[in-house]
Amino acid sequence: MAQKIETERLNAYFGAVHAVKDVDLGIPENKITAIIGPSGCGKSTLIRCFNRMHEVVHGARVTGKVMLDGKNIYDADMDPVLVRTKVGMVFQKPNPFPTMSIYDNVAAGLRLNGVKDWNRLDKTVEKSLKLAALWDEVKHQLDASGVSISGGQQQRLCIARALAVEPEALLLDEPCSALDPIATAKIEDLLFDLKNSYTIVIVTHNMQQAARIADYTAFMYMGELIEFGVTKTIFEAPDKELTEKYITGRFG
Amino acid sequence: MSLEIRTFRRRKLVNLLASAAALSCVVVALIPLASILVEVAVKGYGALSWGFISNPIIPGGGIGNAILGTLQLVFYASLVGLPVGILTGIYVSEFGDNVFGRTIRFFNDVLANFPSIVIGLLAYSLFITYFGFSILLGAIALAIIMIPVVANTTEEALRMVPNSLREASLALGVPRWKTVLKIMISNGKAGMVTGALLAIARITGETAPILVTARYSYYWALSPSDPTASLPVAIWFNALDQSVTAQQEAWGAALILIILVLSLNIVVRLLTRRNRFSNSYQMVKKSWLRKSKQSA
């Protein structure tokens, strides 16, 4: 099974705080991998190392390697700007650009990268909105403000926006935690459809969600990767006692 | 996407240029500041001497009467401006949740940045017949300038006090007025002191309102009902006069004035290192922003 993203002794720090400790993890290609664990275990920090967003925070740093298709994204000759066009991200709280229309939001990534051709923009916007299961709902109001739609729709808009730059992997940081169950279900469905073309990593504090949609699951605790494996195995016959405790709800 | 590689280098270049442009804006703004400080220091330094500070303009060629005039103006203005400003600020903060309170608040904000020459003329219009051109008239004008500034900063200072303190005090049966007083003294004190200092720094440097009210004089002002010289007006009157004494007076006064004003600002900064009010603009502007958020 091909690894899209592979980390090698990955450590992440916020100043003196050691948030991610010596993680060796392989994210399989074109599958959904969930990262679960109690609050503060470092799962968000971990995925933010995958698209070099972690270092944006003042005082944050990373040691170790993160290989994207075999190339270390932290190499000296790799520019974070380019890395981020290859690995997209959707955040916990939907963050569409409020001063832009739905169309402009989705097209934003393309325009940032220099695409000006209307045709291409039109086609990509439509394709991305369809992938994000939002096209039918907004196709008649593409000029409406990005924030004039509901929370769940905004989050799908953010997914469309991230997909428009045609990344190779998509990272989602607790994308449904601000949404109601119906909106959550819509997003879970579309992720399921997406995994055929994209490698998906989803951080979630909702174990049932991981069990529902993820092919693979990684369990983190206090900055360390405790266990990784096929979801079914993790939930039914985990290797480590800590994993079992978490799964059965004995803590966190 | 191959297109990134094409546009990528251009984007990085633009990024670099933009950052350089932003930094150069900072430098461009700092140059006049440095230039002013240097010019005033160099040209004013030669004028300073004990005689300069203690002699009046006539006789003696000093600016002692201007210094004293400024001190007197600030003193009398503060006598009125500080209490009224503080009380207005208390009203708006503690009792102001009504139309009247909001009107006053709005009005204060507008008045705080108003052309000071107009304010001087306002004072002149009504009070000239009672006071004549005098320190008192000037003090009235300056007080009018002070009041909105002090009211704003007082309101800000009181607003920073968490409501739970008020509620706890009231719940214990302490009367409203005592509660407010206690809060002011214990928690609001720092904010009010810095607000007062900033207001004083501001009026010390004001020229136009004094020009039209307290006018100018070459002599010691013997009583508050006399006109007087003041540091800013001394600069104004002597600026274009090329004679040596006039230039001395102008630059010397400028040096003393700038030392006074900057010292006050620096003292305020040292006092308020923990909170964000580091000068009058920040305070007025902060209260501006905060109030706008509420009224929105």
Added chain:
Amino acid sequence: MDMRFRGASFRPKSVRALGGDFAFHLFVGIVAFSAFILVWVLVAQMVYGAYPSMKALGFRFLTDATWDSGKGQFTVIPLVAGTLTTSGIAILLGVPISIGIAIYLSELSPAWIREPLSFVIELLAAVPSVIYGLWGIYFLAPVLSHNVDPILVSLLGWTPLFQGTAGGFSKLTAGVILAIMIIPTVASISKEAMMAVPNSQREAALSLGATRYQTTRIGVLTYARSGIFGAAILGLGRAVGETMAVAMTIGNSPTISWNLLDPGTTMASMIANNWGEDLGDPFKLSVLLEIAVVLFVVALLINVFARLVIGKAMKPVQSGGAGL
């Protein structure tokens, strides 16, 4: 319901305490009220003082083009033109620089430099206007006149804006000083507006592969633009009312001309420059007061507008509810 308050309301306050509260409320209210009323009384008085001039000049004050004090022809038009010109220059030069400073402080500077640098920039606001004027006379005006104006004339002399040189006292010089004077205000409010932009916006842009500059452009500036606009209007208000620095550098000639290198005059500087001499002549005095009334109205409109714009700008962005 909050148990504390239930208990408090049942506890009867002593009459003295009640009376004390009432008296306090009343006292503070009266002071605030009087201060408020007093200002409007003063305004009325100023208008009254301007009345002889208003009566004599009528609408010509607002429409005549030439100011000729020898012929008793007074008009506010050249003054307004001067005010608009110098303020216009101030905004054109000062606002972009302020935005650049705000961007640097908010987005680019290392954290340790932000506070001290902000303080230093805001020191520009602490320098009294008259000292700006003094510096303007002896430093800026000669520099502009010898070094900058000739370049402007040679490059842009084909426009009516830059013709010949009349020494350093000109609308341009006054405009440049005003630009410097409004920088601290506009920069610091713009900076606040930018810092108030939630980080999620920057993250959204960055995650799409935006450079720092692009992130600032689409993530921050668009979001903060109404706050920045309000800051600019506030700067305009300050420029319009600025008196001393302008009076000392503008050359004081109540003429209208397109040439920025010509001297001119503004409402505020006209009053300041003539206050001494004209006091003997009560009519001239009321003319000055009439100018002040016009200035008052203009400043009031600008400041009120600025406040309303900033108020709307800081409204939190509306978004749809959580759900579908």
